[in-house]
Amino acid sequence: MEKHRSSPDQVTATRSPGRRTYLMCRPAYYAVEYAINPWMDTTAPVDAALACAQWEELADIYTALGHEVLRLEPEPGLPDMVYAANGAFVVDGIAYGASFRHPERRPEADAHEKWYRTSGWTFAEPEHINEGEGDFTYLPGRELVLAGWGFRTDARAHAEAADVFGRQVVSLRLVDPRYYHLDTALAPLDDHNIAYYPGAFAPGSRLLLERLFPDAVIADAEDAAGFGLNFVSDGRNVVINAEAEAMARKVDAAGYTPVPVDLSELKKGGGSVKCCTAELRR
Numbered sequence: 001m002e003k004h005r006s007s008p009d010q011v012t013a014t015r016s017p018g019r020r021t022y023l024m025c026r027p028a029y030y031a032v033e034y035a036i037n038p039w040m041d042t043t044a045p046v047d048a049a050l051a052c053a054q055w056e057e058l059a060d061i062y063t064a065l066g067h068e069v070l071r072l073e074p075e076p077g078l079p080d081m082v083y084a085a086n087g088a089f090v091v092d093g094i095a096y097g098a099s100f101r102h103p104e105r106r107p108e109a110d111a112h113e114k115w116y117r118t119s120g121w122t123f124a125e126p127e128h129i130n131e132g133e134g135d136f137t138y139l140p141g142r143e144l145v146l147a148g149w150g151f152r153t154d155a156r157a158h159a160e161a162a163d164v165f166g167r168q169v170v171s172l173r174l175v176d177p178r179y180y181h182l183d184t185a186l187a188p189l190d191d192h193n194i195a196y197y198p199g200a201f202a203p204g205s206r207l208l209l210e211r212l213f214p215d216a217v218i219a220d221a222e223d224a225a226g227f228g229l230n231f232v233s234d235g236r237n238v239v240i241n242a243e244a245e246a247m248a249r250k251v252d253a254a255g256y257t258p259v260p261v262d263l264s265e266l267k268k269g270g271g272s273v274k275c276c277t278a279e280l281r282r
């Protein structure tokens with residue numbers, strides 16, 4: 001098949017990493033106290049101190065890459081709060097608030113709302129269940145929001161997001177319980193292109209992804225299981241879970257620079273790099 005080629009100008013535009021702003025929440029009260037996804041095993045030991053050390057390394061990597069890291073104050077009794085990506089979805093300075101599926105995580109939404117409201121962002125109250133950037137992502141070069149549903153986010157929240165942001169939202173149905181959030185199965189590589197694991201999506205959604213992203217980097221089952229799709233890219237550097245070695249090679253072969261970070265403790269809660277990182281787009 002003839003592959004679409006980008007013009008040289010486009011390549012420069014997609015590969016120049018602007019300074020990103022990330023919101024993160026230190027895993028001070030991290031634990032696996034309940035199981036709301038297949039990765040969580042309440043009987044397996046969790047090393048909270050190691051989780052904090054791994055998390056600090058992730059924050060240091062972002063800073064070293066020239067990005068801004070803002071910190072949300074962790075709260076006792078909210079062991080999943082480290083997965084800051086789930087607290088809202090932010091585009092154009094507007095934070096569309098989260099409304100969690102499971103009661104265990106519901107109070108996290110209030111902490112995020114308070115932070116956005118007091119930090120100068122416009123806050124849009126959600127009517128429908130949605131787990132923020134866990135199930136939403138944005139491709140600025142295509143003015144396109146990609147959104148997942150099937151496990152956590154209610155598909156009605158996709159229409160709500162279209163209304164909040166005035167942008168087209170592409171609904172994608174997730175079918176594998178291990179990849180319960182969109183960000184466990186798909187991630188933007190730059191402003192235009194993505195990487196994804198087709199096995200996580202319903203047939204119609206797969207077709208849609210093939211049509212929209214003929215040049216996507218395709219991950220396999222092993223890449224996905226190592227949380228190799230749960231990466232954060234600034235358009236050039238791809239910060240990726242160290243376990244996903246083969247995925248890092250694919251990213252490298254596609255012309256990006258993989259930056260591995262070991263987040264083994266955070267994987268026990270069912271998350272990795274992206275889950276710990278909310279991108280704040282002004």
Ligand code: ARG
Pocket residue numbers: 036037040080083085086105133134181183184269270271272274275276
């Ligand atoms: N234990 C959390 C949950 O199941 C993990 C969330 C991971 N976050 C993410 N953005 N995928 O809700």
